[in-house]
Amino acid sequence: MSFQKKMLAFAAASALTAATAVPAMALENEFHGMFKFMGYQSNSLTGGNSGTVNFNSDAHSGFFAEQRARLMYIAKANDNLKLVTHFELDTRFGGVTGGYKGTTGNDSGNLDADQLTLETKNIYLDFNEPNTATNFKVGMQPWNDAYGSLFLSADMTGVYATKKFDPATVSLGWFRFDDNTLATGTNTGAGKLTADLIVLDGKFALNKDMTVGASYYNIQNDTGATFSSATVGNYELLHMLGLNADLKFGDVAVKPFAAYQFGDINGTDSISGYLLGATGKAKVGSGAINFAGYYLSGDKKTTGDRDSFQTVTAGTTYFNPANMWLLVRPNQATNTSTSVVNNDMTVGGRGSYGVFAGYEGTDNKLFYNANIGYMAAAENRTNAGVKENGSLGTEINAQVGYKIYDNLSASVAAAYVFLGDGLSGTTKKINGFGAANADDPYLFNVQLSYLF
Numbered sequence: 001m002s003f004q005k006k007m008l009a010f011a012a013a014s015a016l017t018a019a020t021a022v023p024a025m026a027l028e029n030e031f032h033g034m035f036k037f038m039g040y041q042s043n044s045l046t047g048g049n050s051g052t053v054n055f056n057s058d059a060h061s062g063f064f065a066e067q068r069a070r071l072m073y074i075a076k077a078n079d080n081l082k083l084v085t086h087f088e089l090d091t092r093f094g095g096v097t098g099g100y101k102g103t104t105g106n107d108s109g110n111l112d113a114d115q116l117t118l119e120t121k122n123i124y125l126d127f128n129e130p131n132t133a134t135n136f137k138v139g140m141q142p143w144n145d146a147y148g149s150l151f152l153s154a155d156m157t158g159v160y161a162t163k164k165f166d167p168a169t170v171s172l173g174w175f176r177f178d179d180n181t182l183a184t185g186t187n188t189g190a191g192k193l194t195a196d197l198i199v200l201d202g203k204f205a206l207n208k209d210m211t212v213g214a215s216y217y218n219i220q221n222d223t224g225a226t227f228s229s230a231t232v233g234n235y236e237l238l239h240m241l242g243l244n245a246d247l248k249f250g251d252v253a254v255k256p257f258a259a260y261q262f263g264d265i266n267g268t269d270s271i272s273g274y275l276l277g278a279t280g281k282a283k284v285g286s287g288a289i290n291f292a293g294y295y296l297s298g299d300k301k302t303t304g305d306r307d308s309f310q311t312v313t314a315g316t317t318y319f320n321p322a323n324m325w326l327l328v329r330p331n332q333a334t335n336t337s338t339s340v341v342n343n344d345m346t347v348g349g350r351g352s353y354g355v356f357a358g359y360e361g362t363d364n365k366l367f368y369n370a371n372i373g374y375m376a377a378a379e380n381r382t383n384a385g386v387k388e389n390g391s392l393g394t395e396i397n398a399q400v401g402y403k404i405y406d407n408l409s410a411s412v413a414a415a416y417v418f419l420g421d422g423l424s425g426t427t428k429k430i431n432g433f434g435a436a437n438a439d440d441p442y443l444f445n446v447q448l449s450y451l452f
Contacts, residue, residue, distance in 0.1 A: 030074035036334050037448040039065040044326070044441035045336050053326070053340050055423070055438030065093040066109075068334035070121070080130070084141075086122035090335045121155050134163045143175065146201060146215050146244045147257045148277055149318040150294060150345060151311055156197070167205040174198055177312070178223050195221040197312075209248040215259075216241055219312070238263040238271060238310060251283040261310055273297045273309035273351075279321040287361025290371075292321035298351020298379035308349040308379075317345045322356040323371040325415035326441050327395040332413075340393060340423060340441060341375075341433060348432055351378030352392070367409075370398040377422055377430060389428040391420025399445075407452055413445040 041063045044053045069089045076082040095110030108115040124139030137160040145151040158175030178195035196219070203213040217240040242259030256278040263271045277294035296309040311317045320331040329339045341347050358371030377390035394417065401411025419441070423434030 026077075028076040030072075030076060031452075032072040032074070033070045033452055035067070035069045035450045037065070037067045038334050038336070039063065039446045040336065040443055042441070042443035043439060044340075045338060045443060053338050053342070053441060055340075055419075055435035055441070066335045067091050067093070072122075080128040082126050084122060084124055084126055086120075088119040088121050089117050090119070091117060092335070132163070134161050136161050143173070143199070145217070146213055147242060147259055147275060148279060148292075148294060148321060150275055150277065150296065150309075151217065151240065151259070152197075152316050153318050154312070154316040158197075160199075169203045171199070171201040173200075178221070180223070193223045195219065195223050211246040213244045213246075214242065215244070219263075236264050236267050252280065253282075254278060254280040265306060269303075270305045271310060272305065272307055275309050284359070285361070286363065287359055289357065289359050290321065290323060291357045292319070292323075293353070293355045294319060295353040296346055296351045296378060298346065298377065299349050300379045300381055302349065302381075306349070308346060308351055311346060317343070319345065319354070322354060322373055323358050323369070323397075324356065324373050324395050325397050325413070325443060325445070326417045327373050327375055327393060328354070332447075340417060340419070347377045347392070347430065350381060350390070350430070352376065353378055365403040366400070367403070367411075368398070368400040370396075372396050376420065381431070383431045384427075386427045388430050389421035389425055390430070391422045392430075393417045393419040393423060393440075408448075408450045410448050411446070413447075414443070415445075416440065416442045 044055065067090075070086065071089075072084070072086045074082050074084050089108070091109040093109050095108075108117045120140070122140050122142060124137050124141040126135070126137050128135050140155060140157045141160065142153075142155050143158075143160070144153045154177075156175040156177050158173055160171065160173035160175075162169065162171045175197040176194055177197060179190060180193050198216075198218040198220075200216045201213065202215070203211055205211045217238075219238040221236060221238075238261060240259055240261045242257065244257035245255065247254045247256070257275075258277075259275050261271055261273040265271060274297045275295065277292070279292040280290070282289045282291075297307055299306055299308040317329075318331065319328050322328040324330060324339075325332070326338075326340055328345075329337055329343045337343070341352070345352055352375055354373060354375040356371065356373035358369055360369035361367070372395065374394045375392040377388070377392065380388040380390045382388070395415060397413065397415035399411055399413035401409050403409045417440055419434065419438055421428050422430040424436075424438040424440075425434075426436045429436060
């Protein structure tokens, strides 16, 4: 062996020895996640989360099954520093042509499996800065608004900081949800055409039973893309001011909220929209009564200044307190996450309102719930000289389940929607939604859920 090769071998061995001699950082490895199996019999669901419901669909009805697994790994250096990663795998039994969610990938439910289905939900650094005692989350992370997720609930890339000033808590965040995706021509450099969300949230605990909050959200969008579910053009500047509260009166808990929006659309038209709402729970017997309601302002017109409440996209708004399966985007579904208004709570900018109530309870290992809800468009437009009917429908649903183990449960559920004339009428149907003389949607669901 030449002298040069000997020196290289010695250097490599020395480097390896030095590397192995350095004490490794002690990490606490945390693994969490879930697995959920769901089977459906329905005359309306298309599968996937395209937001589409078939209204005249007896020919499409049938039993289908799907599963979702979520895997979370947390690399925890200490109580003040950790890396959070969260991944998702969706599968339809028998596979989906073209892949789930309209992607070009493959679905592992096909024969012989062996397909790529891993999706990234979250990867972010979570740490407490010691000098300011401020918590920072940096990276791809989940964020929910303080208004029942009627404005936005999504995984986004950004930076979020939270500081406690007892009895107050203040959070400030910046998220970028678009960067040049629709840019054309020569002005296509990264960071030139973007859509950003700035959030400022604050809460103040008056006492153990009363907390009040306020927030300011701001969207600056110069991409040229249309993000509003109302499809009224891109808003270059959107401001949203809101108030909310958590109130407890004995066995009753109520969370009222209200928000007002203003800003510009395409630099020419102005925005003046608002939302109102409340959710609550009252203990009764061995269970609890749930109640919720909301109102989103809408427009009778499709041009000019906007009175409609603006959301970011139809697929990122929810109202989970409704506890619906079909009338509102469901919070229990896995991949099939659709509603009769195509997951658009603004109903094409018309606005909407809804009232919901239900009861939930447990009996040893048995759990159950039943719910009813009604929704309608806030504003009715005139199409072809005929005024629309704003009634969307009434849903009734029920679920009963059994806890096989502490972290494994099985359940069955059923839901039925009595469609209003706004979705099933002939000449009075809301334009772009529902179908003439549509069938009332229904579903039966069976699920197996494991959490760890």
